[in-house]
Amino acid sequence: MIFNVASSARYSTAHYPIVLVDSHTLEPWQTNLTLTHPTWGWGLVTGSVGIALVVLWLRLNRLAKLLKKRNQQIEQLKATDALTGLANRRELYRLGTQKLASRSAEPWALLHLNLNRFRLVNDALGNDVGDRVLRQVGHRIQAETDSYEVIARIGSDTFSLLMAGDNEQANQVAEQLLSTLDRPFQVGGHIISVSGSLGIAIANQPTADPSSRNAATPIKFGQLLNQADIAMSWVKHSRAVLPNELLDSDIREWPFHAIQSAEKLGLQAQYGQSRCRFFEPQMQTKMRARSQLQQALKRAIVNQEFRVHYQPIVDLETGQTVGFEALVRWQHPNRGLLLPNDFLPAAEEIGLMVALDQWVLETVCQQLANWRQSGVQRQPLLSINLSGTHLSEPGLVSYLRALLTRFSIPAQQLTLEITESVMIAKPQQAIKTILALKMLGLRISLDDFGTGYSSLDYLHRLPVDMLKIDRSFLHSLGGNQAESGLSRAPSDDRPDIRWMRQCPEDTIRTAEALAKMNSAIAKPPLRSLAPNPGIPNAIPSGPRSDEVIVRTILLMAEGLNLQVVAEGIERSDQLQFLKQMRCRYGQGRLFSDAVSAQYVPALMS
Structure with missing residues (x-):
């Protein structure tokens, strides 16, 4: 060497x-x-x-x-993301920071795409199938999307795309991203359909001020990531307000009252707005307020800030109070008494519904025991709302059995109210649980009936005791009979009952047969799906439409031997119409607002 x-x-x-x-x-x-x-x-x-x-x-x-x-x-x-081979969140952050710094004069767009309810795919078919779907989604995005700098998988079911471009270009790519999910995925003999919620944030966008037309507002990539997350979360929250079974269907097939809900959410401009939104500064403010509300909710259970109020359920023929619906309220330390719509959606998002349901159940049972011990002669029948999350809990039946035993409450004294959407999401599991609840002796009520995809198949199979007509159908009831169509001569046209589920077809045929059984029913002509400037092919609303719906519900309930309670009665003309249609029970401000427990014995007497 x-x-x-x-x-x-x-x-x-x-x-x-x-x-x-x-x-x-x-x-x-x-x-x-x-x-x-x-x-x-x-x-x-x-x-x-x-x-x-x-x-x-x-x-x-x-x-x-x-x-x-x-x-x-x-x-x-x-x-690199090990599953899809795409960049991961760390690499997206590194590359995004470099590109924004080196090309700071250009507008940049960051798009976050989340797969809706993808957890259900893993739960139903297994994680292996779910992983294969995620790989196919990543490959489709790469193959079918143009004009991107970086594509990354930044979460378990969330993809991100960084591109150079302004709002218009970002919107075009967003349409491409969403269209990649429109075709089902075929994995191991399974045909799987998924949908997406997409949020977009723009960096270095020129200002609207003509004097600074070419100026751009500087932004760090970390801020851009946060803004895209907020826009995506905003879309998912908006979608959560609508029933799950409608979210991924063509809006032209939606029932009218679902379209009304969409209009309230500001989705009337185009259906795509319910799947894609650009970041706006007020979103961050509202999301921050929502986060603060969720934190306050967690403290509210510990601090015993919730209250139970009771709204009377009245026999419309006799005017006598026959029961009450237990309604939860939140005595907020700063905002005062809050109604359920103000906090229940936030409670559901953070997983507090089961704990809140249990608190209401125990409070109601304790109150019934207190009334019994104080010598109240007429013990009221009470209805309690049960969330879909709680209904799917495996220990629900044993919990209720123990609760009834602890407070010595007869099961027949309680009615559990569930919504139609619970039936649609997991019908077999819901039927099994409800049958077990009926074995305990509890009564079951189907709440907000008519607002979802009502199906006679479910009503026939479920051991339901009662239907509650949603308050949205009562607003236009009553009034002048000539205007409402009550004095119209019968015609051969079918009643407008397209609010019901289009599939299976036997639902519509059965409802039509029930409607024809009553010769006094008004039968307005079938309305055409005329274009609506807000939503295409929306079904027009009006007094006759709601009256036909209420009549059909009452006829179905009579044929199935079910009791009916009409919610939201506020005027005497509504009461008179319901009495003419032989609706037996009702509740609303015409009789009484929801009151605290101390006033219940007086209302019963």
Whole structure:
């Protein structure tokens, strides 16, 4: 082995400790190599020692290369999503920061796409199928989307796309992203349909001020990420207000009252707005307020800030109070008494519905026990709302059994109110649970009937005791009979009952047959799906439409031997119409607002 050693002295001495391993016995042995040679001179090492040095140098060189390659692989893994091969959130942040800094004069758009209710795919078909769907989604986005700089998977079911472009260009790419999900995915013999909620944030967008038309508001990439998250969450929250079974269907097939709900959400301009929104500054303010509300809700249960009020349910023929609906209220320390619509959606988002339901159930049972001990002669029948989350809890039946035993409450004294959407989401599980509740002796009421996809198939299979007509149908009832169509002569046209579920078809045919049983029913002509400037092909509303709906519900209930309670009675003309249609029970402000427990005995007497 030939080598060169530099030294400031005339002669240089170098010491080399060497450890060698016997290839047969694998026993190590050590020796020291001492070399003395002239400065800048050449030395020659021969024999076994020289060979050992050559091998050592080769091994060290190979080790250095392996370490370099391994470090590159580690950096690649840090930057890549292992499932889809796309960039991950860390790499998106790094690249986004670089691009915004190097091309700060250009507008940039960040799009966040979340797959709606994707957890149901994993729950129903398994995580393996869900992973394969996610990979297909990533591949489709790459193959079918143009004009992007970075595509990343930043969450379990969330993808992100960074692109150079303004609002118009971002909107075009958003349409491409959403269209990639319109076609079902085929995985392992399963055909899976998914939908998305998409939020968009724009950086370096020119200001609207003509004097600074070319100026751009600087923004850091971390802020852009936060804004896109907020816009996406805003879309998901807006969608959560609508029934799940409507979200992914064509809006032209929606029932009229679902369209009304969409209009209240500001979705009337186009259906796409319910799937995609640009970030707006007020979103952040409202989301912050919502977060504060959720934190206050968590403290409210601990601080006993909730109250239960009771609204009378009245026999419309006799005017006698026959029961009450227990309604939860929140005595907020700063905002006063809040109604359920002000806080229940937030409670559901943070998983407080089961705890809140249990608090209401225990409070009501304790109150019934107190009335019994205080000698109240007529014990009221009470209705309690049960959330869909609580209905799906596996321990619900045993919990209620223990609750009835602890307070010595007859099961027949309580009615559990559930909504139609619970039936649609998990019908088999809901039927099984409701049958078990009926075995305890509890009564079951189907709340807000008519606002969802009502199906006679569910009514026939479910052991339901009562239907509650939603208050939205009562607003236009009553009034002048000539205007409402009560004096119209019967015609051969079918009543407008397209508010019911289009599938299965036997639902509509059965409802039509029930409607024809009553010769006194008004039968307005079937309305055409005339274009609506807000929503395409919306079904017009009006007194006759709501009256037909209420009549049909009452006829169905009579044919199925179910009791009916009309909610939201506020005027005497509404009361008279319901009495003419032989609706037996009702509740509303015409009789009494919801009151605290101390006034219940007086109302019963």
